[in-house]
Amino acid sequence: MLAIGQLSAETGTKVPTIRYYEDIGLLPQPERTAGNQRRYGKRQVDRLRFIRHCRDLGFPLSDIRALLDLSDDPDRSCASADTIARHQLREVERRLASLASLRQELCRMIDQCAGGTVADCHVIESLADHAHCIADRHMTPAPMEQHVDPPRRDPA
Amino acid sequence: MLAIGQLSAETGTKVPTIRYYEDIGLLPQPERTAGNQRRYGKRQVDRLRFIRHCRDLGFPLSDIRALLDLSDDPDRSCASADTIARHQLREVERRLASLASLRQELCRMIDQCAGGTVADCHVIESLADHAHCIADRHMTPAPMEQHVDPPRRDPA
DNA sequence: ATGGGACCTCCAGTAACTGGAGGTTCAAGG
DNA sequence: CCTTGAACCTCCAGTTACTGGAGGTCCCAT
Numbered sequence: 001m002l003a004i005g006q007l008s009a010e011t012g013t014k015v016p017t018i019r020y021y022e023d024i025g026l027l028p029q030p031e032r033t034a035g036n037q038r039r040y041g042k043r044q045v046d047r048l049r050f051i052r053h054c055r056d057l058g059f060p061l062s063d064i065r066a067l068l069d070l071s072d073d074p075d076r077s078c079a080s081a082d083t084i085a086r087h088q089l090r091e092v093e094r095r096l097a098s099l100a101s102l103r104q105e106l107c108r109m110i111d112q113c114a115g116g117t118v119a120d121c122h123v124i125e126s127l128a129d130h131a132h133c134i135a136d137r138h139m140t141p142a143p144m145e146q147h148v149d150p151p152r153r154d155p156a
Numbered sequence: 157m158l159a160i161g162q163l164s165a166e167t168g169t170k171v172p173t174i175r176y177y178e179d180i181g182l183l184p185q186p187e188r189t190a191g192n193q194r195r196y197g198k199r200q201v202d203r204l205r206f207i208r209h210c211r212d213l214g215f216p217l218s219d220i221r222a223l224l225d226l227s228d229d230p231d232r233s234c235a236s237a238d239t240i241a242r243h244q245l246r247e248v249e250r251r252l253a254s255l256a257s258l259r260q261e262l263c264r265m266i267d268q269c270a271g272g273t274v275a276d277c278h279v280i281e282s283l284a285d286h287a288h289c290i291a292d293r294h295m296t297p298a299p300m301e302q303h304v305d306p307p308r309r310d311p312a
Numbered sequence: 313a314t315g316g317g318a319c320c321t322c323c324a325g326t327a328a329c330t331g332g333a334g335g336t337t338c339a340a341g342g
Numbered sequence: 343c344c345t346t347g348a349a350c351c352t353c354c355a356g357t358t359a360c361t362g363g364a365g366g367t368c369c370c371a372t
Contacts, residue, residue, distance in 0.1 A: 003338095005349060015350090016330060024328090035337045037350055057258050058251070061328070082266060089262040092255055099252050102213050106245040113238045121234030123223075123241050159369095161318060171319090172361055180359090191368045193319055217359070319368065326361075336351065342344085 001031070001039040011048045018048065026051060026065060058095060063088065157187070157195040167204050174204065182207060182221060215244060 008015045021027045027047060030038045047068070054064045066084055112122035164171045177183045183204060186194045203224070210220045219240050226237055 003349075004351095014330075017328085019352095020329060033337080033350095035350085037337070055328090057254050085262055085265050089259065089266065092259045092262060096252065096255050096259065099248055099255065103245065103248050103252065105213070106241055106248060109241050110238060110245065113234055113241070121237055123234065123237040159318075160320095170361075173359085175321095176360060189368085191319085193368070211359085314372090315370105317369090320366075322364090324361100324363085326359100328358095330355100330357075332355085333353090334351100336349100338347100338349080340348105341346090 001041060002045070004038045004040070007040045007045060007048065010045055011052055013048060013052055021048070021051065024061070026061065026068065057092075059088070059091075063091075157197060158201070160194045160196070163196045163201060163204065166201060167208055169204060169208055177204070177207065180217070182217065182224070213244070214248070215240070219244075 002010065004015055004018055007013070008018060018027065022029060027044065030040050030044060033039060050068070051061075051064055054067070055061070067088075070084060109123045158166065160171055160174055163169070164174060174183065178185060183200065186196050186200060189195060206224070207220055210223065211217070215223075222240060223237060226232060226234075
């Protein structure tokens with residue numbers, strides 16, 4: 001049985017974040033000691049690792065919740081799991097494409113930055129200029145979702 | 157001179173977001189009509205497009221602010237712009253690797269999900285299991301981040 | 313001159329955490 | 343057995359980057 005701090009160390013998740021996940025029902029309420037401290041078993045460790053892995057890949061908690069709900073009810077038809085998984089796959093592929101083009105652009109920016117002054121720095125120039133940016137694609141139409149959440153800073 | 161709604165349409169930025177950028181000092185206070193409505197010129201359009209482009213590429217506003225401050229003072233060295241871009245590139249590559257492995261796992265899940273019940277889907281198992289996941293690298297205790305930006309949040 | 317759409321400010325809410333205050337519990341050392 | 347201090351508890355406020363609504367004002371085409 002792990003205390004919350006050990007679970008934290010084990011999974012690279014900050015302690016308040018674990019409690020937060022419990023608050024919003026992503027993690028079930030764990031056992032408690034006589035003195036009211038949380039104690040976690042292996043299942044919880046796996047579940048938290050799963051959540052963190054998904055979060056790290058940029059999935060919103062709502063999607064993660066859908067996956068978890070599904071796996072909490074193992075008698076459900078596989079069809080819905082399949083649907084969700086396929087949806088996730090499409091999302092992943094979309095993000096992959098988008099990141100690949102971003103990578104290209106960043107590389108080009110860095111290559112062009114020859115170390116002079118800002119006046120002739122192409123990093124800023126190329127960020128102001130949209131002409132050759134593939135990423136423009138997903139600014140032009142008006143899709144439902146534009147809040148792609150920004151990359152999380154690494155946990156220290 | 158554009159009204160805020162036209163600037164919004166022009167740049168694909170929601171109206172409240174434009175006002176928010178003004179509040180936090182990313183956009184300067186624009187001219188106003190006699191009746192107190194905002195009017196924007198071409199420079200502002202460019203600046204907003206720059207901001208949106210950066211956001212779209214995943215830069216946090218603090219980095220964008222740094223970039224803008226930098227470009228407002230073009231005699232400075234471009235080294236810090238380069239640093240920011242390199243930092244973004246590392247992050248992007250990390251996410252690319254992670255997503256590629258998730259894609260593989262999702263494909264495997266979908267292949268295995270041949271119409272039974274969720275119990276046989278191994279959703280949790282495959283995502284909780286890091287054995288073959290490249291993303292593990294940065295879950296292990298590797299404190300290497302020293303990027304701290306000052307929490308200056310005052311407008312004007 | 314008027315009507316309705318676009319604009320104004322202010323405030324509250326969202327996701328997904330993060331951190332601090334003030335108090336309690338656990339377990340190792342004396 | 344008792345002390346001590348690190349780790350735990352709850353509650354609450356703050357963070358980033360927006361988003362939306364209420365209630366009121368302005369602009370301009372008819």
